[in-house]
Amino acid sequence: xxxxxxxxxxxxxxxxxxxxxxxxxxxxxxxxxxxxxxxxxxxxxxxxxxxxxxxxxxxxxxxxxxxxxxxxxxxxxxxxxxxxxxxxxxxxxxxxxxxxxxxxxxxxxxxxxxxxxxxxxxxxxxxx
Numbered sequence: 001x002x003x004x005x006x007x008x009x010x011x012x013x014x015x016x017x018x019x020x021x022x023x024x025x026x027x028x029x030x031x032x033x034x035x036x037x038x039x040x041x042x043x044x045x046x047x048x049x050x051x052x053x054x055x056x057x058x059x060x061x062x063x064x065x066x067x068x069x070x071x072x073x074x075x076x077x078x079x080x081x082x083x084x085x086x087x088x089x090x091x092x093x094x095x096x097x098x099x100x101x102x103x104x105x106x107x108x109x110x111x112x113x114x115x116x117x118x119x120x121x122x123x124x125x126x127x128x
Contacts, residue, residue: 018080019111020068026118028125029069029078043067046077050089055097060087060105073125085109088117 025031032039032046046067054061064082071078071088079087090104108114 016082018066018084018086020078020080020086020114023111023114025069025078026122028073028122029071029118031069033068042070046070046091049091049093049095050077050103052095053092053098053103055099055102057100058098058103058105059107060089071121074121076121081107086114088114
């Protein structure tokens with residue numbers, strides 16, 4: 001692993017506290033907010049793929065963000081945006097920049113908005 005990647009993994013949690021850090025995720029989400037090597041590697045892999053997919057005009061392209069969780073049924077990832085919001089992004093695994101509107105992105109300014117999205121996804125999967 002190169003120095004830059006190592007630095008990114010070490011500094012992953014050296015950021016200002018985000019409200020998403022305290023959110024209890026639904027069971028269908030895989031939480032990768034921890035400090036374990038496995039969580040760090042998972043975050044790095046997801047971040048790498050997302051950076052590949054973000055085209056020049058994508059809303060997340062100029063932003064800083066941290067991977068918080070992934071939703072396996074639909075290849076969605078949950079991000080803590082450094083501006084204080086959260087986002088759910090649907091990865092395409094295309095391995096190249098996608099044209100707008102991909103990767104599909106929903107941005108949530110507050111916890112209540114995110115919780116509504118969690119509920120919608122749970123209902124979609126039939127988990128009441």
